[in-house]
Each structure stands twice: as structure tokens, then as C-alpha cells.
Amino acid sequence: MPTLYALKPAFQAKLRPLADRLARAGVTANQITLLAAALSVATGLVVARFAGHSPVFLLMPVVLFVRMALNAIDGMLAREHGQASKLGMYLNELCDIVSDLALILAFAAVFPAWGVVAFAITAIIAEYAGVLGVAAGSGRNYAGPFGKSDRALALGVIGFLIACGLWAEAIAPFVFPTMATLSLATAINRIRSGLRGSGG
Numbered sequence: 001m002p003t004l005y006a007l008k009p010a011f012q013a014k015l016r017p018l019a020d021r022l023a024r025a026g027v028t029a030n031q032i033t034l035l036a037a038a039l040s041v042a043t044g045l046v047v048a049r050f051a052g053h054s055p056v057f058l059l060m061p062v063v064l065f066v067r068m069a070l071n072a073i074d075g076m077l078a079r080e081h082g083q084a085s086k087l088g089m090y091l092n093e094l095c096d097i098v099s100d101l102a103l104i105l106a107f108a109a110v111f112p113a114w115g116v117v118a119f120a121i122t123a124i125i126a127e128y129a130g131v132l133g134v135a136a137g138s139g140r141n142y143a144g145p146f147g148k149s150d151r152a153l154a155l156g157v158i159g160f161l162i163a164c165g166l167w168a169e170a171i172a173p174f175v176f177p178t179m180a181t182l183s184l185a186t187a188i189n190r191i192r193s194g195l196r197g198s199g200g
Contacts, residue, residue: 008149012072019076029077030088036070037095039063044102047159051109060103060159064152067099071148093131096148097124103155107176110162115176122183123151129190138197141190146182154179 022032043063050056074092078084100123108116126146133141144150158175161167 008072011068012076015069015072016076016080019073019080022073023077023081023083027077029074029081029083030085030091032070032074032077033088033091033095036067036074037099039070040067040099041102044106047106048109051106054165055163057159057163060106060163061156064103064156064159067103068149068152071096093127097127100124100127100148100151104151107155107158110172111176112173115173115180118180119176119183122180122187126183126187126190129187129194133190133194136194136197138194141193143189143193144186145189146179146186151179151183 040063043059047056047059074088078088078092101120104120104123105116127148130141130143130147133139146154158167
């Protein structure tokens with residue numbers, strides 16, 4: 001199914017010169033991975049702590065975009081500059097989960113907590129289903145409809161609308177449960193793709 005992940009090659013092409021400069025400067029893929037996780041955790045804590053001040057939610061779209069850029073850069077450093085490692089593989093997957101949890105759960109300060117938690121859980125399930133494609137022999141699976149890039153866009157838009165005072169409170173109870181449902185559908189699609197031997 002369609003997903004924003006399809007735009008990744010074009011996004012990487014824009015970032016490749018920066019990745020090349022970082023590699024020449026001695027920056028490693030693992031350092032970038034850890035930086036993205038630290039930035040996400042710090043942002044989640046700040047937003048949750050100051051959620052009563054709507055402008056703090058402007059951090060969400062900014063940090064989510066930066067995180068996606070850092071994720072693309074660490075991948076290029078690993079693949080294109082000979083920095084791939086088993087440790088990097090673990091850090092990449094685990095730091096993604098930590099980052100997702102930190103950024104998603106921050107919204108529990110302003111949305112019904114059960115829906116936010118449900119979304120966090122199903123997002124992790126979707127990513128785990130993708131990772132299991134490696135064990136199944138079909139490779140890491142990125143099938144949609146609601147992968148990491150799609151989640152980032154959705155959370156960024158929500159954060160922007162809250163910060164600008166444009167959020168419609170009437171739909172608040174439905175937003176995160178809907179995204180949880182889309183994440184569950186993503187997990188199912190990734191499992192199906194893995195069973196068919198497709199990387200998605």
C-alpha cells in the first residue's frame with residue numbers, strides 16, 4: 001500500500017552532500033542514531049511538561065522533520081561509508097522505538113490517554129512486524145499504509161494545528177484511535193508481505 005517511505009530516495013539525495021561531509025569529519029552512523037533518539041526523548045519530555053502552553057507543540061513538526069533527516073543520514077553513513085555494523089542495526093531499531101514512544105506519548109497530555117497509548121503500542125507492533133521480515137528471509141518490510149514517515153507527518157500536522165490554535169476539539173477522541181487502527185493495518189500488511197516473501 002502507498003506510504004511516504006516511497007519518497008525516501010529523493011529525500012536521501014538532498015541529504016547526501018551533508019552525509020558525505022559528516023563522514024569526512026569523522027561522524028559515525030551510530031552517533032547520529034543516538035543523537036536522533038536523544039533529541040526525540042528530550043522533545044517528548046519538554047512537550048509533555050509544558051503541554052499547557054500550546055506554542056510548545058511547534059517543536060513537534062520541527063523535531064520530527066529533523067529526526068527523519070537524521071535517520072536518513074545514519075542510513076547513508078552506514079551503507080555508503082562502510083559504517084554498517086551489528087551494533088548499528090540494534091541501535092537503529094531500538095532507538096526508533098524509543099523515539100516513537102517519547103514523541104507519541106507526549107500527546108497524552110492533551111488527548112485521551114488510552115487512544116495515545118493504543119497508538120504507541122500498535123506503532124511498535126507495526127515496526128516489529130517489519131523487522132521480523134528479516135527473520136522470515138524477505139528483508140526489512142516497509143509496507144503501509146501508516147509507516148514511520150506517515151506517523152511523523154501526522155504527528156507533525158497535529159502539533160502544528162495545536163500550536164496555532166486551529167485544532168478542532170470535537171475530533172480529539174477519534175484521532176489517535178484512528179491512527180492506532182491504521183498502524184494495526186500496517187502490521188497486518190507487513191506480515192502478509194513477509195509471508196509472500198516481499199520486502200514491501
